[in-house]
Amino acid sequence: MNKKELTCYDTDASRLIGKAGKAVFPKKVEELQQIIKSSDKDIVPRGAGTNLVGGCVPNDSLVVDMGKMNKVSKFNASKKTVIVEAGTTLNELNEKLSRVGFEFPIDTFNEGISTIGGMVALNVPGFRSVKYGRIRDWIESIDFVNGRGELMTVGKSDLMDVCGMEGITGIITSVVLRVIPK
DSSP, X not given: OOXXXXXXXXXXXXXXXXXXXXXXXXOSHHHHHHHHHHOOSOEEEESSSOOSSOTXXXXXXXXXXGGGOOOEEEEETTTTEEEEETTOBHHHHHHHHHTTTEXXXXXXXXTTOSBHHHHHHHTOOOXXXXXXXXXXXXXXXXXXXXXXXXXXXXXXXXXXXXXXXXXXXXXXXXXXXXXXXX
């Protein structure tokens, strides 16, 4: 990635300006673990960059773009759950769920371009929150890689250790979400 391309990581929707030192694009958890273990720079996780508070604005940091970790798998109609990787956008998730007559009801204000990992990191409410609550209310478990490069899983009782923490406890890799029929 050249310097011109790297500048797109210098800011997010907050319009605060930083400086990205380098950007990496892991495709698998193992790659992310290796990146974290070997980096001597600050690490900034990044989804779609729709954050309004500057949470993914780097300071000569290593930007970890989660966009290539975007698989939706293990849909279970009887349990009404699906496993979603962090780089999956809300639109991508709902397009796939729509094919089987389901949807994820948390809807963001930015027309569905937010990534699931970013939504979890911010514990977004969405514009239907009066009826459906925040994203935390729809999470069964979260997988994330901590600052030592260890893959961790938190369930319902410990969701707040990751959900809403804006990436300071680790980088979210995947989430088990509850879904509803359309």
